[in-house]
Amino acid sequence: QAQLVQSGAEVKKPGASVKVSCQASGYTFTNFDIDWVRQAPGQGLEWMGRVHRFNGVTTYTHDLQDRVTMTTDPSTSTAYMELRSLRSDDTAVYYCVRDYYDKRGYYYDSWGQGTLVTVSS
Amino acid sequence: SSELTQDPAVSVALGQTVRITCQGDSLRDYNASWYRQKPGQAPVAVIYGRNYRPSGIPDRFSGSTSGDTASLTITGTQAEDEADYYCYSRDSTTNHVRFGGGTKLTVL
Numbered sequence: 001q002a003q004l005v006q007s008g009a010e011v012k013k014p015g016a017s018v019k020v021s022c023q024a025s026g027y028t029f030t031n032f033d034i035d036w037v038r039q040a041p042g043q044g045l046e047w048m049g050r051v052h053r054f055n056g057v058t059t060y061t062h063d064l065q066d067r068v069t070m071t072t073d074p075s076t077s078t079a080y081m082e083l084r085s086l087r088s089d090d091t092a093v094y095y096c097v098r099d100y101y102d103k104r105g106y107y108y109d110s111w112g113q114g115t116l117v118t119v120s121s
Numbered sequence: 122s123s124e125l126t127q128d129p130a131v132s133v134a135l136g137q138t139v140r141i142t143c144q145g146d147s148l149r150d151y152n153a154s155w156y157r158q159k160p161g162q163a164p165v166a167v168i169y170g171r172n173y174r175p176s177g178i179p180d181r182f183s184g185s186t187s188g189d190t191a192s193l194t195i196t197g198t199q200a201e202d203e204a205d206y207y208c209y210s211r212d213s214t215t216n217h218v219r220f221g222g223g224t225k226l227t228v229l
Contacts, residue, residue, distance in 0.1 A: 035218065045156075045164065045207050047218035061217065095163060105170030106211060107154040111163035 002027045004096050004112035011118045012086050019082040020115045022096030029077035030054040033099040035108065036070060036081045038092040046092075050099060051079060086119045093117075125153075125208055125221035132227040133198045141193045143208030143221045150213040153191035155184060158205045158223075167206075168193060195226075203228040 007021040022034065036048040049060035051070040058070050069082045079096055093114040100109035125145040133139035143153055152171050156164035166175050168184035181196045191210075195202055208221040 037220075044223040045158075045220040047220060050216075050218075059216065104173045105152055105154070107166045107169035107175070107209070108156070108164075109166060109175060111165075114163055 002098055002110040004098065004110050006094075006096060006112040006115045009116040009118070011120065014087060014119055014121055016086050016119075017082060017084040018086060018117050019080055020094050020096075020117070022079040022081070022112050024077040024079070024098070027098075029072075030074050032101070034070075034072065034079040035097045035099050037095045037097055037108075039095070039114075040089070040092040043092075048081070048094075083117075086117075088119050091117065091119045125210055125219050127206075127208060127221040127224045129222070130225045130227065132229055133195070134229050135200060136197055138194065138196045139198055139226065141195075141206050141224045141226065143191045143193075143210075144189055145210060145219070145221075146189055147210040147212055147219060148186055148189050148191050151210050152186060153184065154209040155182075155191075155193045156207045156209060157202075158207065159203075164207065198228055200228050202226065 003026045005023045010018050012018050030053045033050050033053045035050045038046050051058050051072050067084045072079045093116050095114050096112040097108040098110040125143050127143050154169040155167050157167050158164040167178050167182045172184045183194045185192050205223045205225050207223045210219050
């Protein structure tokens, strides 16, 4: 059973950076990519980007590509998401998700528990 | 347009059938997935691919696509199905993901 466990809640001031970790267990980490999805309070889901499961190649949503960096450490089965120059509208729950694929298609079959990042002065 | 459009809210009587729709150009090339999210919880996939249910999802959930519109149908809706539902698609060229704005399902 795949499991993703994220780091704890963070409170940051505008302009600061935050780095959220996501430790995977229960499967071979290098078999699936990790995506990051966020959800602002009372709002919908927003896809942030993806980091390749073993070569670290990333793809980001256009709106965040100048401020976000996603990495992995296969030796510890951990993925990281760093967001810089934080603004109040970055306040959200951040989820890491396993990008599962089989012959029938892609979907997110495992989600981390979510990390609340609050940006406030 | 790369946007996915969902009705903000839908209601259904207990035990009846409800359809939640999602419209967008990317759905012509990619089969939508659907996620259910209850308050305070992470989303859970209920449909992916053409019409496949992940393990543990009851068979009252089904999916279909016609043209640029994907549909999630719940047959015999239960009280525990009350939740927010999001559609999901991927761009066939960039492999970027797009979510619909979500539909709040109320079971009466």
